[in-house]
Amino acid sequence: MSPAEVVQRQFDAYNAHDLAAFLETYSEKARIYRMPATSAAMSGKAEISELYRTKVFNVAGHKAELLRRIASGNKVVDHERVFGLREQPFEVVAVYEVSNDRIQCDWLFPAE
Numbered sequence: 427m428s429p430a431e432v433v434q435r436q437f438d439a440y441n442a443h444d445l446a447a448f449l450e451t452y453s454e455k456a457r458i459y460r461m462p463a464t465s466a467a468m469s470g471k472a473e474i475s476e477l478y479r480t481k482v483f484n485v486a487g488h489k490a491e492l493l494r495r496i497a498s499g500n501k502v503v504d505h506e507r508v509f510g511l512r513e514q515p516f517e518v519v520a521v522y523e524v525s526n527d528r529i530q531c532d533w534l535f536p537a538e
Contacts, residue, residue, distance in 0.1 A: 429524035430497040433504065436522075436529060440490060443483040449475055453528040461535045485510050493517070500524050 432451055439447035449471050457466040458474060468474045482488065488510030496503045502522045509515045517537040523530045 427527045428497070429500050429502050429522070430495065432524045432527055432529060433495070433497075433502040433522050437490065437492060437504070443488070445475065445479055445483055448478060448483075451529055453526070453530050456529055456531065458532045459534065461533055482511070 436448060436451035439445075439451065452471055452474060454471055455469070456471065456474060458468040459465075460467045468477055489508075491507045491509070492504060493507055494505040500523060502524060504520045504522070505517065506520060507515050507517050519535040521533040521535070523532075
């Protein structure tokens with residue numbers, strides 16, 4: 427599976443609020459950074475699961491719209507518009523590092 431296909435599976439599961447399918451796209455030791463932080467906001471599937479289960483996938487009307495995707499080697503860059511987590515939609519750039527058909531690292535750059 428190509429890195430872009432892995433990220434598309436993650437994106438589809440995110441919008442379906444399907445936690446099991448979402449987590450399946452991440453490695454056991456995956457890290458998620460909220461930039462400009464230099465340390466991971468979440469590390470490992472247990473932490474990722476807890477946050478998305480309690481603060482993201484339980485929000486009615488929450489979804490993301492893909493504005494643009496760029497893939498280069500094992501990196502995939504998505505420009506997304508996110509609805510439902512804030513009063514107004516906001517944009518984010520997500521950079522994914524994929525290997526062995528799993529997301530290893532995810533850097534999130536919110537527009538604000």
